[in-house]
Amino acid sequence: MFEKRRTHPLSIILAPIEYIQSQIIFILLLFFISGSDNKSTFFGIVGVILVLVLINQLIRWITFKYYLTEDELRIEYGVFVKKRTYISKQRIQSIDLTESLWHRLFSLVKVEVQTAGTQGDSKPVINAVSRELGYALRAELQEYLDNEVEFQDDEIVESQESTRTLRHPEDRPKLRISYKRLLISGLTSGGVGVIIAFSIAGVSQFEELVSEDMYEAAYAFFIQSSIFGIASLITGVLLIAWIISVGLTLVRYGNFTIQKNEDELLITYGLIEKKHQTIPLERIQAVGYKQNLVRELFGFGTLYADVAGGSIEDLKGEAGTMLFPILKTKEVAMFLENLLPEYKQLLQDELHPLAKSAWKSYLFRAVILFIPILGLVWYFSRPFGVVVLILMVLSGLLGILRSRSGGYYIHKDTLIVQHRLFSKERIFVYKRRIQALYKKQNPLQKRANLATLRIANMSGITGRFIQIRQFTDKEIDQIAAWYRKK
Amino acid sequence: MRQEPKHRIASLALKAWRIREALVVLVIWIALAVYPFGFIYNIKPIYFWLAIGSLLILSYILIFIIPKIKWWRWRYEIFESEIYLQHGIFIVTRTLVPMARVQHVDTKQGPILKKFGLATVQISTAATQHEIPALIEDDASDLRDSIAELARVGDDNV
Numbered sequence: 001m002f003e004k005r006r007t008h009p010l011s012i013i014l015a016p017i018e019y020i021q022s023q024i025i026f027i028l029l030l031f032f033i034s035g036s037d038n039k040s041t042f043f044g045i046v047g048v049i050l051v052l053v054l055i056n057q058l059i060r061w062i063t064f065k066y067y068l069t070e071d072e073l074r075i076e077y078g079v080f081v082k083k084r085t086y087i088s089k090q091r092i093q094s095i096d097l098t099e100s101l102w103h104r105l106f107s108l109v110k111v112e113v114q115t116a117g118t119q120g121d122s123k124p125v126i127n128a129v130s131r132e133l134g135y136a137l138r139a140e141l142q143e144y145l146d147n148e149v150e151f152q153d154d155e156i157v158e159s160q161e162s163t164r165t166l167r168h169p170e171d172r173p174k175l176r177i178s179y180k181r182l183l184i185s186g187l188t189s190g191g192v193g194v195i196i197a198f199s200i201a202g203v204s205q206f207e208e209l210v211s212e213d214m215y216e217a218a219y220a221f222f223i224q225s226s227i228f229g230i231a232s233l234i235t236g237v238l239l240i241a242w243i244i245s246v247g248l249t250l251v252r253y254g255n256f257t258i259q260k261n262e263d264e265l266l267i268t269y270g271l272i273e274k275k276h277q278t279i280p281l282e283r284i285q286a287v288g289y290k291q292n293l294v295r296e297l298f299g300f301g302t303l304y305a306d307v308a309g310g311s312i313e314d315l316k317g318e319a320g321t322m323l324f325p326i327l328k329t330k331e332v333a334m335f336l337e338n339l340l341p342e343y344k345q346l347l348q349d350e351l352h353p354l355a356k357s358a359w360k361s362y363l364f365r366a367v368i369l370f371i372p373i374l375g376l377v378w379y380f381s382r383p384f385g386v387v388v389l390i391l392m393v394l395s396g397l398l399g400i401l402r403s404r405s406g407g408y409y410i411h412k413d414t415l416i417v418q419h420r421l422f423s424k425e426r427i428f429v430y431k432r433r434i435q436a437l438y439k440k441q442n443p444l445q446k447r448a449n450l451a452t453l454r455i456a457n458m459s460g461i462t463g464r465f466i467q468i469r470q471f472t473d474k475e476i477d478q479i480a481a482w483y484r485k486k
Numbered sequence: 487m488r489q490e491p492k493h494r495i496a497s498l499a500l501k502a503w504r505i506r507e508a509l510v511v512l513v514i515w516i517a518l519a520v521y522p523f524g525f526i527y528n529i530k531p532i533y534f535w536l537a538i539g540s541l542l543i544l545s546y547i548l549i550f551i552i553p554k555i556k557w558w559r560w561r562y563e564i565f566e567s568e569i570y571l572q573h574g575i576f577i578v579t580r581t582l583v584p585m586a587r588v589q590h591v592d593t594k595q596g597p598i599l600k601k602f603g604l605a606t607v608q609i610s611t612a613a614t615q616h617e618i619p620a621l622i623e624d625d626a627s628d629l630r631d632s633i634a635e636l637a638r639v640g641d642d643n644v
Contacts (some may be wrong), residue, residue: 308612435587435613439487439580446578456614463613480487480582484568 351407366399
């Protein structure tokens with residue numbers, strides 16, 4: 001049904017446009033750095049690169065062909081060196097469809113095929129096909145997966161069951177984010193800090209654009225204005241950053257929908273750039289619930305999963321693949337019950353806390369670095385010293401909070417661990433998903449019969465390590481014994 | 487994880503490590519002697535000799551003490567269904583790697599290890615890398631083969 005095809009002709013310009021979009025900051029930077037004398041050189045270089053890229057894309061488009069055979073997806077391209085990629089349908093883990101803003105203008109989608117072994121550049125990508133074709137392609141490959149499941153089931157009853165669910169997609173558990181929730185998610189996302197950091201970095205890049213006069217004016221303003229003036233200025237900046245961060249969340253995660261299919265989760269999200277992602281259940285390595293301080297206060301958090309394989313950037317936040325941007329803590333059990341019943345115990349058990357004396361070491365680590373800084377700053381400027389002192393106290397409090405957040409719980413072949421850096425994070429993992437377990441002990445810990453637990457699991461194409469300090473020696477030995485037991 | 491793993495690595499490892507460290511230290515000394523630090527020759531003799539003295543002590547620690555502790559600490563044990571390792575100088579790390587998680591095992595040797603007839607066994611899981619450094623060549627390849635064998639038995643998903 002799928003004969004040899006080229007991608008949509010627009011893919012010739014789509015890829016360069018997307019590339020420019022992703023590198024826009026760098027290009028602008030070059031533009032400003034090049035100074036006024038070198039503008040023609042700048043445009044010359046950019047022009048030449050652009051022409052080369054377009055020629056390259058044109059050749060790629062002419063030679064790039066994809067088609068489906070009985071049991072393979074085949075992709076071939078190249079002029080002198082013909083590169084042929086044949087992917088057995090059985091090997092395909094998932095098919096992701098992405099629509100960037102540009103794709104949506106022309107009703108196109110990008111098709112990315114994920115197999116167990118593909119990573120980085122070698123990942124088969126079909127840059128742009130019409131939306132109908134993309135969905136048809138996915139349906140074709142997906143159907144194969146479903147057939148496979150049916151084929152393996154010997155019992156007729158089961159196979160009927162699965163055909164039934166296939167026919168009634170609306171029966172499958174599905175969850176869509178409401179706008180109110182999305183708004184809460186944006187308001188509590190903590191993206192403010194990121195935006196401010198980015199703007200400071202951005203402004204410092206454009207230093208040469210800012211004239212001496214502006215510096216002086218700004219300086220004069222700071223000197224003359226009252227504390228109140230400065231405070232309201234800072235509040236204003238924070239407010240703007242906050243609003244931007246809310247806007248970004250709305251655009252990025254708008255219409256976030258998660259749906260369970262037979263043996264995979266389908267995730268769709270994005271207002272401008274639309275993404276469709278499939279997560280095969282068997283590739284989920286761990287499920288986690290993360291709450292930053294604000295969300296914790298209001299009883300909210302983010303649910304994510306560590307998924308083996310796949311590409312690095314997909315839905316990748318600070319940790320794992322997002323399963324839902326924001327949930328109430330008490331909704332988590334229900335959510336998991338419906339979508340990932342194997343993980344429904346995530347929040348339901350009381351954890352064994354860290355050793356009683358753990359707070360001392362957490363406090364020590366949280367403040368030790370501040371002490372020399374405080375000494376130095378205090379010596380030069382009392383007011384700034386006070387600021388540093390306040391930061392030190394806050395950091396110390398955070399340290400104590402960390403020591404109280406740590407814990408673990410073992411039930412049958414599952415392990416729950418909890419820890420905090422800034423956000424509190426609880427992770428649920430099956431024994432067979434833990435790749436290695438470590439116990440670390442420095443001389444001080446040894447004297448106090450304490451140790452550090454570290455576990456490694458898969459996330460994306462690399463490992464992810466979870467490290468929790470100051471369990472008692474004995475507890476870690478018990479966890480290790482549990483880990484060794486078949 | 488209460489008990490230490492049983493086996494030590496080859497005693498020749500200590501020699502190999504000392505030679506490697508000695509080479510590193512030698513490079514540092516040469517770099518410091520050749521690079522014309524103006525101030526090195528202008529400072530008071532007492533400081534000059536103090537600097538030389540502390541460098542000597544540092545060299546001694548690097549060449550003699552640290553490899554010794556490292557060797558003393560390094561232990562390994564292979565069970566039917568897991569690999570158990572211990573290493574570390576100040577922070578002692580004990581590691582458990584289930585055979586079922588092992589994806590591949592290699593042996594490797596650099597020029598110094600080769601000179602001593604030693605080899606390192608490298609064990610990889612999907613997410614982590616582990617090493618048993620400096621075993622006698624034959625032991626290393628036996629170990630590699632038996633780990634590969636045991637890992638195959640306990641085969642299952644990721």
